[in-house]
Amino acid sequence: MKDETFDITIVGAGPVGLYATYYAGLRDMKTKLIDALPQLGGQLTALYPEKYIYDVAGFPKILAKDLAENLINQALQYEPTVCLNEKIVKLEYLESEKILKLTSENGNTHLSKTVVLTLGIGAFVPxxxxxxxxxxxxxxxxxxxxxxxxxxxxxxxxxxxxxxxxxxxxxxxxxxxxxxxxxxxxxxxxxxxxxxxxxxxxxxxxxxxxxxxxxxxxxxxxxxxxxxxxxxxxxxxxxxxxxxxxxFLANLEFIQGWGIELEKNAIKVNSKMETNIPGVYAAGDIVSYLGKLKLISTGFGEAAIAVNSTKNYIDPSSKFFPGHSSDFVPKKIKSG
CATH class of the missing domain: 3.50.50.60 (FAD/NAD(P)-binding domain)
Incomplete structure (x- = not known):
């Protein structure tokens, strides 16, 4: 059976990846979210669930696990396909089909028109x-x-x-x-x-x-x-x-063979969050550009830019900026 092709595949289910997943749903894209960990939330849930976060807009302070829960709730309302325990080890651009192929450590493959890498600092060790x-x-x-x-x-x-x-x-x-x-x-x-x-x-x-x-x-x-x-x-x-x-020490060795241009141990992107590979974008702590600020709040903005860029890449007739969220009618957000 041929692999299903998605409009956008987001690799990394931390706060930036979760927000990108939500925004992709907002733009009516067929979305897949992949993470190497067994649960959503990235570092928020894996490293410091009991730690307060002070620099996210709208919250004077919020526990990391509670922020993760809110982001997960927001991200899943458009019912994306979620794949956990899937460490991506290979990314290829299939020139003949103009699509991207991701291969995980366990041999699973994922096809997508675009990919957004929200990998945080990569494989992190203290x-x-x-x-x-x-x-x-x-x-x-x-x-x-x-x-x-x-x-x-x-x-x-x-x-x-x-x-x-x-x-x-x-x-x-x-x-x-x-x-x-x-x-x-x-x-x-x-x-x-x-x-x-x-x-x-x-x-x-x-x-x-x-x-x-x-x-x-x-x-x-x-x-x-x-x-x-x-x-x-x-x-x-x-x-x-x-x-x-x-x-923590960032380790990007696992993407060394993907052909992605790196800069200062991060992925080099332009103002549209584009990498040097067609259809591949990145956002969050994993990216490098002039003036980069490594904050969750900055990552949220980069995620929105990356997703809007992927939409325009797939469909050049679509607007890069579709309007404000109040112009959409989102699905009912599930209560905790």
Missing amino acids: RKLDIPDVHKLEGKGIHYIVRDKSIFKGKNILIVGGGDSAVDWALNLEGLAKHITLIHRRDVFKAHEDSLKKLFNSTVEVRTFYELKRVHGDEHVEGATIFDNRNGAETYLDVQHIILSLG
């Missing part, structure tokens, strides 16, 4: 510290990902890092944990200004120019030794959990 005891106690009090924050109730916590994730977790867990210490190897943070203002007005103990030297414990974290990188002075902390918020 940055790790080269400290032996850290590796030994991973999952036993050492955390790179937090899925259930209730485990920190009444505990002493050490957070390592100076970006938004480290600061957000410190603020998120304040009041739940007994005591929180946040250390950063320098005195310049990469977190948003408002978050830093809240951090320094909180009960969190912040130590700059400090790094983690040693983790103590056999079956579970029992303590940590930190040191001042200016003079080497060491301090022992009585902690039961350590959150290492050191970021």
Whole structure:
């Protein structure tokens, strides 16, 4: 039986991919959504479901899992075909048929007139510290990902890092944990200004120019030794959990053979979110262009541009900008 050909196939079911799926439905496109994970939501559900997100329009703050639920609800109202546990390993442009062929790791194939890649940072792995005891106690009090924050109730916590994730977790867990210490190897943070203002007005103990030297414990974290990188002075902390918020390493090796032009470990796109391959577009953290800002809110806009571009690519007589959403009559959104 010949594979069914879709108007648009979106690869990556994180927030940007989910919004692209919704927008494709809004433009009456036959849509397929593919993701390598067993559930929708991408990093929102896989990495930090209990973390608050502060920079999405319309929400002063919202838990990642709740944002994911809203996006899933929105995306599925037009009944797209959804394929989970499907890691795409090959993309080909079939010149004779003017369509794209995607092949997954398990051998399944997907045909589509256009493809939008919303892969986030690709295959992500957490940055790790080269400290032996850290590796030994991973999952036993050492955390790179937090899925259930209730485990920190009444505990002493050490957070390592100076970006938004480290600061957000410190603020998120304040009041739940007994005591929180946040250390950063320098005195310049990469977190948003408002978050830093809240951090320094909180009960969190912040130590700059400090790094983690040693983790103590056999079956579970029992303590940590930190040191001042200016003079080497060491301090022992009585902690039961350590959150290492050191970021994630992007890995785009799996698309190296697809023929897509890369720039700065990201996919190079133009103002229409087009790649160098006909019919292939990209949006979200995976893309690179002058002035790129890696925010979920930015990704939403890029998703809309990419989908409108695919519609116009398939049907040049269609309008690139079809009008505002109030001009459409969307299907009834399912209630939770």
